[in-house]
Amino acid sequence: MLISRAITTCCVLAVSVAAMLAAETAHADNAALFDAADLAAKERRLGDMERAYDDILATDPTNVRALSGKAAALAWTQRYREAQATYQRAIAIAPGNADNHVGLGYAYAWHGDYPDAHAAFREALRLKPNNLAAHKGIAYSYMWSGEQDKALTAFQRARTLAANDAEIAESSGIAALSLGRTRDAVDFFDEALRLQPDRSSARNARRNAYRSAPxxxxxxxxxxxxxxxxxxxxxxxxxxxxxxxxxxxxxxxxxxxxxxxxxxxxxxxxxxxxxxxxxxxxxxxxxxxxxxxxxxxxxxxxxxxxxxxxxxxxxxxxxxxxxxxxxxxxxxxxxxxxxxxxxxxxxxxxxxxxxxxxxxxxxxxxxxxxxxxxxxxxxxxxxxxxxxxxxxxxxxxxxxxxxxxxxxxxxxxxxxxxxxxxxxxxxxxxxxxxxxxxxxxxxxxx
CATH class of the missing domain: 2.40.160.40 (monomeric porin ompg)
Structure with missing residues (x-):
């Protein structure tokens, strides 16, 4: 009896050790894959980025970070419906993650689904009211849908969170220019250049503001x-x-x-x-x-x-x-x-x-x-x-x-x-x- 119990205990311990070693190996493999995906994203190798996340999801299908990363790769390659579905899988697992709602909002907006985009960005702001990415997202969504007055208001709300963000200043100028407010647009572009003097897009936009409708x-x-x-x-x-x-x-x-x-x-x-x-x-x-x-x-x-x-x-x-x-x-x-x-x-x-x-x-x-x-x-x-x-x-x-x-x-x-x-x-x-x-x-x- 004692021998039988000893053998059983040894087997359990062996299985536990093997499981721990497998988990550690998988964790190490995933860490390497996450690093590879991050590098691919930085270098805009979107196919490699997506494959790295697929490899993680093959062994860990509920990994929220991998789902979010794959969804981003899908959106960046203009596969918006697949991106939306993948973000929704991540949200179903972690509904309180505001960043995934932001990602879903962009996937909707880039596809032209503006009401759904607005809803996703608002949910992100409900979860995290000072989420700058969500404020920017809803502003861009209004801009792309042609609602420039709402876009300008949303950009100004975003500026209260990031007064030194040159991107927000430049985008405010683009919205103002679309509303025919050329002088206001030039002021925004000047502000963007003050914050980031080498921002060529703001300089070009300022020049176009003078030329578009003098x-x-x-x-x-x-x-x-x-x-x-x-x-x-x-x-x-x-x-x-x-x-x-x-x-x-x-x-x-x-x-x-x-x-x-x-x-x-x-x-x-x-x-x-x-x-x-x-x-x-x-x-x-x-x-x-x-x-x-x-x-x-x-x-x-x-x-x-x-x-x-x-x-x-x-x-x-x-x-x-x-x-x-x-x-x-x-x-x-x-x-x-x-x-x-x-x-x-x-x-x-x-x-x-x-x-x-x-x-x-x-x-x-x-x-x-x-x-x-x-x-x-x-x-x-x-x-x-x-x-x-x-x-x-x-x-x-x-x-x-x-x-x-x-x-x-x-x-x-x-x-x-x-x-x-x-x-x-x-x-x-x-x-x-x-x-x-x-x-x-x-x-x-x-």
Whole structure:
């Protein structure tokens, strides 16, 4: 009997020791997997991050930390429904964990389920009223759902918990800008830059605040054309009636300065124009322009129409111009182009032009490709080249055309812009080079 009890006791002890050793081994393995998952998250290796958490859950399916980590990986890879379900599993095990409610809120918000997101963030705040992540989450959820007034209020509540948080200051500025409160937005962006001087996103947002809807914008351009004219080429004065509506008047003498036959006779060909630019929703922008040109042989009334349509990160552009001469004939121009991003810094913009001009309706087609490079938020530059064919009644005007040039824009004091342009034109009846400098001055809105 004693021997039997001793054997039984030894077996129990052996099993217990084995279980303890297995638990310690599993704990050590899990610790290593958690470390691997944390490193993968830091390096944005989201697949490795998810696999590490899956390995933990394979042996410990109720591990709340692993469930939360896997849910985050799912959300970051835009598998929002799976992320929501995984966060809900974690919440079912640990309903008092406010951070999991915050994670669930973001998984809802990123999927566009804003009412559910608001509810999740509010539950996190009920559990932990000073949870900064929950305050930020509900503010962002309002922002993404288009409720900018509520977003701004929520960001201000978050600022009471973290007055030195540059992200909150910048986000407050974005919300204020969406409400048309440009000056308030600039103040918020300035605060973000005071807190974090190297915060480039706040600096870019501040610059965009000045440019997105200024109350007044004025542009002047001066230049010189070889074998033709030099001087004041272009001036425009624009005013924003609202964030989506811009009206402008423009003086344009480029047609005369670029035409040697006109400048040889010391004549001007000024044009006077008025335009309206209207944004419709987030995709459409329409531009209408009426004007009159004082031509040497008689005046010309001009009607121009243009439409821009945003397709994801591309912008399609179509337009036309009708110029009716006092003598009764008309000039016609139609064009179409598309702007296509090439990575983060480059974009390409091919455009095709078709025109008919003069009493004899001489026709021309021309294709031009512009390539733009955004070096940093303070400057952009580009080159363009193209050509086409003129089919004219006068044989001397028949033939091919060529155009090429380069341009650059530089930000001045964040809100103004300095422009440079050099352009070469070759056609059967004329050839010239234009050098141009311009400046755009902007006053912020409200």
């Amino acid at each position: 109350s007044l914008e004025s542009t002047v351009r001066l230049g010189s054309t070889t074998d033709a004219g030099a001087g004041f080429r272009y001036a425009e004065l624009a005013h924003w009636l609202s964030k989506s509506t811009r009206i402008a008047v423009r003086y344009d003498n480029t047609l005369g300065l670029d035409n040697p036959s006109v400048t040889d006779r010391d004549e001007d060909v000024p044009g006077y124009f008025a335009s309206v630019r209207q944004s419709i929703g987030s995709r459409w922008q329409l531009i209408a322009e009426l004007g009159r040109r004082d031509l040497p042989a008689g005046d010309q009334d001009v009607l121009g129409l243009q439409a821009h349509y945003r397709m994801g990160d591309k912008v399609l552009r179509v337009g036309g111009e009708l110029g009716r001469h006092d003598e009764g004939h008309s000039d016609r121009l139609v064009y179409a182009g598309i702007n296509v991003p090439l990575g983060e810094s480059f974009s390409i913009d091919p455009t095709l032009y078709l025109s008919q001009t003069g009493v004899d309706e001489d026709s021309e087609w021309r294709g031009v490709v512009n390539v733009e490079y955004r070096g940093n938020p303070n400057w952009t530059t580009g080159v363009f080249a193209g050509g086409g064919t003129i089919d004219a009644t006068d044989p001397a005007s028949n033939g091919s055309t060529f155009v090429a040039g380069a341009w650059a824009n530089f930000a001045v004091a964040d809100r103004h812009t300095l422009h440079f342009l050099v352009r070469r034109e070759d056609a059967p009846s004329s050839a010239f080079t234009v050098a141009e400098v311009g400046f755009t001055y902007r006053l912020p809105g409200n």
